[in-house]
Amino acid sequence: MSVAPSFESGSRPAEPAPPLAKALVAEPVVPLPRSQPLQDVQGFEADAGRSNVSSLIDIYLQEQRQLTAVERFSQRHTSQAEHLQARYYKELLPATAPKPGQQYAFEVDLDRCSGCKGCVSACHSLNGLDDNETWREVGFLVGKEKRPTPKGRRIPLQVETVPAIQTITTACHHCVDPGCLSGCPVLAYEKDPVTGIVSHLDDQCIGCTYCVMKCPYEVPKYSPKRGIVRKCDMCQGRLAVGEAPACVQACPSVAIAIRVVDVEETRHRAVQNEFLPASPDPRITLPTTRYLTKREGLEVDAADRHRVVPQPGHGPLVALLVFTQLAAGGFIAAGLLDSTSPVRPILAAAAWIALQIGLASSVLHLGQPLKAWRGFLGWRRSWLSRELIALSGFAGIASGLTLAVWHERLPLVSGLLAPISPLLQAVANSPLSWWLTGVAGLVGVFSSVMVYVDTHRAFWSLRETSLRFFGSSLALGTTLAWTISHLTQGSASNTLAKVLLILGTIRLLNAATLLRARPDSSLAKTVTLHLHHFGRTTLAWLVCWMVGGLLAPLAALGGHASAATCLLAFVALLMGDLLERRLFFTTVSSIKMPGGTI
């Protein structure tokens, strides 16, 4: 609680105590409009009256700070051990624990929910969440439904279509196949083998927020203050002792219950798309929450279906992706050069530096970087773990190769490594090591692609993401080789410019295809974000790509090849790719539960 400085007696600011008339003259802090002749003013003449007010002020200020409710009133529940609220929720909890093949699930009776949103607040208060943290959310479905008409007293079966609004309360769906769990690189999620509750290990979390992207329901919430995500655990501590979760305890309409559900049935329902209108495809994670309604002919959509919300830009991830992809492309290009080419060592060094920049910046993305070393743990299921392993492997191999190439030219290192110098030379000259590095780089890029593809967002499709990520690798690698060739040799093969031109054309055509997506397509919001919210960034991106991917290579092929042209192409493409990658994050339309009123 923020409290202003205490003004208890003694510490009060000193103030003059002149007679009233003088006080008003002496303290003309505010020239009050239409000020009255002061001698007219009555009251306060007596010093006694004033001192009475002063002492009352002191008394009241002191009284204001005294809290006596405990002493003055009955302490009714002092020895109350059992949960008082239990009387209201006994029937809202399952009578038996789940059997094998079953688990706990939330059940929401939409016909009882009247939209008071008390569940959100109760969860917040009873779980002691941060001020702006909520584990339960509400949204709205709007549309139409069919109701028996009052005219039905004459024709009993007649129905009419009437407007419908429905509040949707939602928390974690404790999915059969939780996206958060399968995506977590450090195994910070647990699905309880008995209850099926998906819980989060707060001290294991590294704050990579991949679970936030992986969960179709936007359940895990990142706390910048703590550097981790937290989420609903169905109040499993309460359930374990027979108490109801906060939301179940608190729903005035008795609309939320915990039930035992059949895993196979949940799977079947997901396949039949029986979950909730206007919500993510349940086949992705097999959510267990049951939304019940007896209402018929509901034709509804999310109240916020038109709302377009920019997503986080993830600067560190932008740098990670672009620079590691540049590095992969650089090493591949270097490998394709003749082993005696003087360009090769410089290209390798440049690619290596890019790789280090990319990896280093990724650390800035994490809320708990010191725990990141556990990132390999999730390799069985998490593409993020695999990306981490792949990029680490790539970094290791690339570093070894770069060292082998450069060891003789580095003053201190050359002495240290003198004994194995022949071996290192062999490595540096062997086509195999360049192939290996190139493949490691491509595996890294592929795993990066899969990190995003695995979030099941329309924009981050396999095709789109591959084109962008491998496109970056090839275009930036080619341009880097081209530039370094020019810088070191004063010329470069036109083949590089041709390759660049082809890549530039493909990439621009792909961008144009995206931006012309139909308004009713799943990419409509992504397009809106590009054109309306981030119009200038989009323009800058496309201009960069045109300069670097079309104009520069065309100029080179037209006889204007120079180091400056190449450098311009490289800088423009690097800028273009960084902008493109930022837009990749900010313009993705998240799949989510129905949201707010507008």
Add this chain to the structure above:
Amino acid sequence: MPLPGDHPPSESKENSLLRRWTGPLTTDLVQNPGKFGLGRIPERLVPNATTTVVCGFCSTGCGLNVHLRDGEAINLSADTTYPVNLGMACPKGWEALTPLSAPDRATAPLLRDPVAGTETPISWRLAMETFVSRMKAIQQRHGPTSIAFLSTGQMCVEEMALLGGLFKFGMGGLHCDSNTRQCMATSHVAYKESFGFDAPPFTYADFETSDTLVFIGANPCIAHPIMWQRVLRNPNQPQIIVIDPRRTETAMNASLHLPIAPKSDLVFLYGTAQALIERGHVAHEFVRAHTTGFDAFAQFIKPFTRERVLSESGLDGDTFDHWIDLLVRGQRVSLWWTMGVNQGHESTRTAQAIINLALMTGNIGRPGTGANSITGQCNAMGSRLFANVTSLFAGRDFKRETDRAEVAGILDIPTSTIPSRDSWAYDQIVDGIDKGEIRGLWLIATNSAHSWVHQERLQGLFKKLDFLVVQDLYHSIDSARDAHLILPAAGWAEKDGTLVNSERRFGLVKKVRRAPGQALSDFAIFKLVAEAWGCGSLFERWSSPEATFQILKSLSQGRPCDITGIRDYRHLDDSGGIQWPFPEGAPTQADGSPETERRLFGDGRFYTPDGRARFVYENPRPLPEPTCAEYPFVLMTGRGSSAQWHTNTRTGKSDVLRKLYPEHAYVEIHPDDAKALGVGPGEKVEISSRRGSLVVNALITPTVQPRQLFLPMHYDGVNKLTHSSFDAYSRQPNYKHCAVKIRRA
């Protein structure tokens, strides 16, 4: 009740090199038994005592179980045992402590120069000297009635009473009113005329015992969610009928929704009475024994034919007939109304038309019946009894000499101090400022600059005042912009006192938080003003809120609202609140507390001199501002969500509540109208009335009818549009019907 197959929570697993099951981040959320019957709660929030405090937002009057550590509130939950809310609360209640910690709390008196834009923190002593000298100077120059106050339904009864006594008996003032004028004045007047006293007859158990519930201009799902909870507990599978131009959340949950045209309610209700008479559905025995004026009423409503109702309300005949069927079939019909009725240009007669329906069908005094006004603010009901504003204490009449003498005797003050004239109502005070007759204004816990109709006029008038004092929790409220002096007030739960809820239940507010800085309870501020004014001796016995409560008891003696049977605050606390009346010697349960749920008029005796209820009626009046070619849309305003309260000064301070309502003002508009305007969802529209205009987002929804717009009242600027028209009897403003136009912004 451990479950079979009880399993240990995962945090009990051991840490290993690779998996951290526990640690400081995990511990933050670890739950332990909270004791005090709280179940498991986070360890860092385990209290060492609990106590019940009645919520300070709406009139439902829920009990909140405040978790205390060393006497200070650290959290709260809904009180399981409080008879009002039975362990439940709406989001505002859950978040009730949060607004107390807002950074913009007023922490010291501020002397301001609104023209120069300067403000200086001053001492309370100087604040009091300034207050008294400025107010007295104004009175000396312009007469004693040239100062006024506008207060609130949000303070405690004792504070309201002290303020009303101080202003009228001590300061020599006359004109004062409160924001309850915007909320409950209509019900007050309607009940007073019909029943002989402002006496809402119901108890919340009536929600549970009705077989037919009729909600007229009421949306309890959103405005009173905990009352709706009581409806859902009704085991009779009741017919729920909602009469509202909008298809609200409540209408959605009803068995019948009657979307009548805005402000066709009076004709609709008279037509309903006429149809019931035609069907022979009149409780003649009850009417004969306990009412007067039925025959004339029956004569009067003859012209309100089915055809007229259908043409004015827009209903179809089958729907209207079905409604009449349900009323005829109902054995225990309860009729509930709130702001949709109260905030109209002929609202008193509309409320009385509802009362008439209850009287003529004998649906009053029995469980599950009644003509029941659901109140708005947490203490509007206390204000109606004890604010000493419209009525002299305890529903007495300022104009009646015997009443004045009685009060003077009880309070031990000279009768001459009690004014024998009625105060101006809110709108008349506003006009008084305009005419220069009111020069000094004291605003207490209300945000008139946002909430009053025709907002820009009032904001302009504030600048005309010689002296504007704003007493509030926050120095940032809209009304403080033009203030000369800001007095920092303690808030709910930072002070003691009682609140009276919709079902006449006195509940207790307790001081369980320390107010920031130098903020003082309104009670203490009024006491200081009394002392500084030089009339402190008149209020010597009013030494504390609880001492004042004892005085109010004596004032209530022999009145319909007699509460002399309530011993003290502790008695209230132990009984889960006590409904009035509870005179000394009234029957109690074994533990000394009264029956938990009590309704009025079970004996058919009303508070009129002859004990009979009155049929009160009058021909409908023309709309103050009908739609026309230039302003073709009807604008209605009202509550937007359960997470917002009034002008949002408090609810806007909670992160959680802010998540639960749209950040920007929006208008509900029908898809056909949106299409005609070429407006898409969420796009900006400009709404204009003859008084002002406002740009908001469009919420396109078929739940409003074509040519009707609905604006939630919580967003600033909404009242730029509303029309300055009032019910002739209650002087309550008309927020539910004015003419506007709308276009793409």
